[in-house]
Amino acid sequence: MKDGIEQRVEGLWAAVMAGDEYAAIDSARVAVESGIPIETMLLDVVGAVQARVGQEWADNRVTVAQEHTATAVNERVLAFLAHHSATRNNRAAPNKGRLSVACVEGEWHTFPARLLAEVLRLRGWEVDYLGAHVPTQHLIVHLHRADPDTVALSDSIATRLPAAHGAITACQAAGTPVLVGGAAFGPDGRYARLLGADAWAPDARAAADLLSDGPLPRRPAASMTDEPPHPVDHEYSELTDRRGGLVRRVMDALHRQAGEPGPHGGELPRYTPEDVAYIVDYLRTSVYVDDPELFTSFVEWMTRMLRARGVPAGAMDCALTAMDDCLSGLPHARDTLARARQ
Amino acid sequence: MAWEDTPYPMLIVDASGRIERANRATRTLFGGVAGDESLTRAAPAWLAQAHRMLSARLAAGAAGPGCEVARGPVGEKVYEAHPVYTDGGRVTWWLVDVTVQQRAFEELQAERDASASMVEAATELLSSLNLDRCLQAAARLAVRHLAAAALVVIPLGSRRYEIAYCGEANGRAVRESLTIDPRTLPGLVEALQGYPPVPPHWVEPELAPGWLIREGAGEIGSMVVIALPGYGLPAGALVLLRRPDTAGFSRREEMFARLFAIRAGTAISIARLYAEQSAVTETLMADLLPPVIPHLDGAEVAASYRAAGDSARVGGDFYDVHPAAGSGREALVVLGDVSGKGPEAAVLTGKIRNTLRALLPLADDHQRVLEQLNDVLIAGDSLRYVTLVLAAVERRGAGLGLRLTSAGHPPPMIVRNDGRVDVARTHGTLIGILEHVTSVTEPVLLEPGETCLLYSDGVIEAKGGPLGDEMFGDDRLQEELRRCAGMTATSVAERVQMLASQWAGENEHDDIAIVAITAPRDTQMSPDEAPGTGGPA
Numbered sequence: 001m002k003d004g005i006e007q008r009v010e011g012l013w014a015a016v017m018a019g020d021e022y023a024a025i026d027s028a029r030v031a032v033e034s035g036i037p038i039e040t041m042l043l044d045v046v047g048a049v050q051a052r053v054g055q056e057w058a059d060n061r062v063t064v065a066q067e068h069t070a071t072a073v074n075e076r077v078l079a080f081l082a083h084h085s086a087t088r089n090n091r092a093a094p095n096k097g098r099l100s101v102a103c104v105e106g107e108w109h110t111f112p113a114r115l116l117a118e119v120l121r122l123r124g125w126e127v128d129y130l131g132a133h134v135p136t137q138h139l140i141v142h143l144h145r146a147d148p149d150t151v152a153l154s155d156s157i158a159t160r161l162p163a164a165h166g167a168i169t170a171c172q173a174a175g176t177p178v179l180v181g182g183a184a185f186g187p188d189g190r191y192a193r194l195l196g197a198d199a200w201a202p203d204a205r206a207a208a209d210l211l212s213d214g215p216l217p218r219r220p221a222a223s224m225t226d227e228p229p230h231p232v233d234h235e236y237s238e239l240t241d242r243r244g245g246l247v248r249r250v251m252d253a254l255h256r257q258a259g260e261p262g263p264h265g266g267e268l269p270r271y272t273p274e275d276v277a278y279i280v281d282y283l284r285t286s287v288y289v290d291d292p293e294l295f296t297s298f299v300e301w302m303t304r305m306l307r308a309r310g311v312p313a314g315a316m317d318c319a320l321t322a323m324d325d326c327l328s329g330l331p332h333a334r335d336t337l338a339r340a341r342q
Numbered sequence: 343m344a345w346e347d348t349p350y351p352m353l354i355v356d357a358s359g360r361i362e363r364a365n366r367a368t369r370t371l372f373g374g375v376a377g378d379e380s381l382t383r384a385a386p387a388w389l390a391q392a393h394r395m396l397s398a399r400l401a402a403g404a405a406g407p408g409c410e411v412a413r414g415p416v417g418e419k420v421y422e423a424h425p426v427y428t429d430g431g432r433v434t435w436w437l438v439d440v441t442v443q444q445r446a447f448e449e450l451q452a453e454r455d456a457s458a459s460m461v462e463a464a465t466e467l468l469s470s471l472n473l474d475r476c477l478q479a480a481a482r483l484a485v486r487h488l489a490a491a492a493l494v495v496i497p498l499g500s501r502r503y504e505i506a507y508c509g510e511a512n513g514r515a516v517r518e519s520l521t522i523d524p525r526t527l528p529g530l531v532e533a534l535q536g537y538p539p540v541p542p543h544w545v546e547p548e549l550a551p552g553w554l555i556r557e558g559a560g561e562i563g564s565m566v567v568i569a570l571p572g573y574g575l576p577a578g579a580l581v582l583l584r585r586p587d588t589a590g591f592s593r594r595e596e597m598f599a600r601l602f603a604i605r606a607g608t609a610i611s612i613a614r615l616y617a618e619q620s621a622v623t624e625t626l627m628a629d630l631l632p633p634v635i636p637h638l639d640g641a642e643v644a645a646s647y648r649a650a651g652d653s654a655r656v657g658g659d660f661y662d663v664h665p666a667a668g669s670g671r672e673a674l675v676v677l678g679d680v681s682g683k684g685p686e687a688a689v690l691t692g693k694i695r696n697t698l699r700a701l702l703p704l705a706d707d708h709q710r711v712l713e714q715l716n717d718v719l720i721a722g723d724s725l726r727y728v729t730l731v732l733a734a735v736e737r738r739g740a741g742l743g744l745r746l747t748s749a750g751h752p753p754p755m756i757v758r759n760d761g762r763v764d765v766a767r768t769h770g771t772l773i774g775i776l777e778h779v780t781s782v783t784e785p786v787l788l789e790p791g792e793t794c795l796l797y798s799d800g801v802i803e804a805k806g807g808p809l810g811d812e813m814f815g816d817d818r819l820q821e822e823l824r825r826c827a828g829m830t831a832t833s834v835a836e837r838v839q840m841l842a843s844q845w846a847g848e849n850e851h852d853d854i855a856i857v858a859i860t861a862p863r864d865t866q867m868s869p870d871e872a873p874g875t876g877g878p879a
């Protein structure tokens with residue numbers, strides 16, 4: 001069976017990377033007809049292929065267009081499976097309760113959330129799938145209207161954790177418990193606990209298992225009037241306000257250092273303002289969740305990425321030095337930065 | 343001796359529990375104490391118990407002063423007993439009347455509990471604007487604090503009533519819609535009228551109508567109907583079923599019930615108003631929401647729409663896709679932007695979309711369509727104007743033939759297979775200001791895999807980026823589109839939406855509307871063959 005699955009993954013992978021919808025859907029159809037359960041198809045074939053697409057993208061081995069095309073084809077396969085007669089026939093009676101699945105504001109990767117929505121439908125949930133980038137206010141309006149038993153929030157990007165925090169607490173204030181998932185919450189779900197989510201699951205299958213006994217318990221109303229579990233660090237707000245100025249000053253410092261006049265001179269690949277903004281965003285998120293480790297591991301990853309792009313070694317340290325000069329009055333942020341430079 | 347007359351009861355008890363001496367106050371308190379009587383017989387059990395424990399600890403050498411004060415009732419009063427040790431295991435107990443302190447303490451505690459319960463109830467009632475949820479919470483809370491079972495009844499009109507029932511403490515509430523006659527329960531009609539306020543109406547349990555009593559309700563001793571007033575509107579009524587041993591309200595329960603009825607009535611009114619308002623908004627907005635894209639022969643069309651502001655769902659941008667226009671050979675795609683934003687702009691988009699639909703038969707000639715629309719807008723009383731772009735779409739061989747006309751709108755961009763991005767050379771007057779409008783239409787051919795992008799200025803005018811105050815701009819859009827060569831319409835539309843939103847970041851952005859038209863490759867299924875990939879199911 002395991003070999004069978006790996007073979008299906010390879011087959012679908014080839015079709016998806018070729019952008020061939022016919023071949024991709026044919027391969028899914030054949031797999032379902034050979035008796036592979038729909039849930040296995042969704043999670044271990046379609047989901048596995050999508051994880052691989054994401055990895056290729058992260059490792060810079062595919063272009064934007066290739067990644068989008070592959071994802072679009074795989075989404076078609078997902079939709080094909082969702083509408084397949086085997087799915088309808090194997091779906092448990094919808095008696096578990098009602099659940100809303102949404103991506104946190106700023107999260108545009110819908111695939112994990114869609115997989116979860118389909119798996120939960122298979123397992124007998126009535127599911128409202130709200131899609132990518134759901135502003136918290138839209139989510140709350142939806143909660144008041146649909147009154148789901150639980151909200152499942154997806155976030156794969158660490159820098160969206162503050163937005164996730166806002167969404168989690170707002171849903172809870174509206175009396176709805178929140179299950180969170182996605183890489184942003186850390187491999188052990190530590191940020192899910194920190195931000196007060198009612199539950200965390202590492203993947204769609206674990207999330208569905210966790211909900212197998214029914215919705216998460218609603219919190220007693222009394223807990224709403226407690227002290228917030230994770231108050232926002234004022235340095236985070238400060239860094240958010242100063243973000244643009246910080247990026248500009250770091251860019252200027254980098255240019256001075258390189259002895260070059262402006263952003264468009266010279267031929268060496270170098271930092272873009274986007275890169276610097278990215279560093280600032282990770283720094284402020286790290287301050288937000290009060291975990292220097294988040295920033296340190298980001299710096300390691302970014303250094304590797306820049307090296308792959310041909311940015312001279314040591315450039316990262318120059319950027320961090322320049323940034324440090326701009327962080328007067330923000331001891332928490334400076335400390336986080338200093339740890340990453342060790 | 344002096345201690346015989348002290349106002350405080352005092353007694354000396356030996357290690358075996360025998361009373362050696364007791365003063366007058368003690369004798370009066372205990373109703374007489376015989377010589378050598380045992381503490382167990384003469385004194386309340388709590389004091390005898392305290393003495394036994396203290397003696398045991400004295401014998402073990404473990405007792406220290408000050409920590410063995412005992413407390414308990416004597417008749418109607420409450421006393422504290424303070425021990426003083428003397429030699430030979432004897433203990434002198436001094437008794438102090440603390441009845442007043444005790445009562446005050448109990449009342450304070452009860453008051454605190456009641457206010458904590460009320461805060462909890464209010465928080466739970468007001469945490470959701472969902473009507474069902476609110477009714478169920480009210481029934482549940484009533485059972486937790488006031489009754490064995492509770493029903494919340496709200497009128498829906500024409501003898502239909504929404505009823506939430508809860509029959510067990512910490513249990514779930516169930517909700518149902520019933521047709522009932524409120525006159526079958528004495529006091530219900532008056533309570534449902536809400537105003538003028540009526541006091542709780544106690545009803546003999548045998549008068550309970552059939553719809554009120556549920557299976558497993560147990561024995562009912564009393565029943566009371568309470569009005570739930572909210573914001574001057576009648577919200578509904580609460581019916582409490584109580585056990586025989588708790589027939590009437592205590593003073594505290596009565597107070598709680600009164601406050602609870604106000605809080606519950608308020609919460610239910612808010613939830614109900616919200617539900618009614620959103621139903622009205624939903625209905626009125628249905629026509630203004632971005633439409634579902636119909637299937638076009640030989641073309642893949644995808645759209646993406648985000649209204650400005652976090653809470654808005656409609657705005658001044660709009661699009662429409664008409665499968666057949668003009669002489670019927672071409673389809674017509676329209677994307678436009680009304681000046682202003684929010685609901686006022688959205689209402690005008692509705693009018694413009696309707697007008698354009700009426701003008702479809704003229705669509706072979708874009709200039710004529712624009713002239714007619716201009717006349718309609720100028721004749722209207724609105725000072726608003728609109729910019730728009732028309733795209734006629736026709737299958738041509740394996741590709742698509744387009745005719746693009748801009749009326750004061752950012753020109754469409756065309757993503758070629760080799761990664762070039764062309765800007766359509768069409769321009770024209772915006773609509774709704776000048777008496778005469780002009781326009782230039784450009785024909786464009788899309789090869790399979792190529793995409794034409796229509797977009798509103800919300801994309802290029804999105805302000806933000808890494809420095810926080812830059813515009814996204816045409817150049818950046820073109821550069822990003824170069825990387826989109828070969829992508830499907832859906833992917834291009836989603837990607838451009840994502841890039842503009844990310845660029846704006848936490849800044850506010852204007853309405854953003856995007857339509858992508860792609861000539862599909864032969865590896866791509868038509869929407870007829872493949873199931874929909876889209877949105878909320």
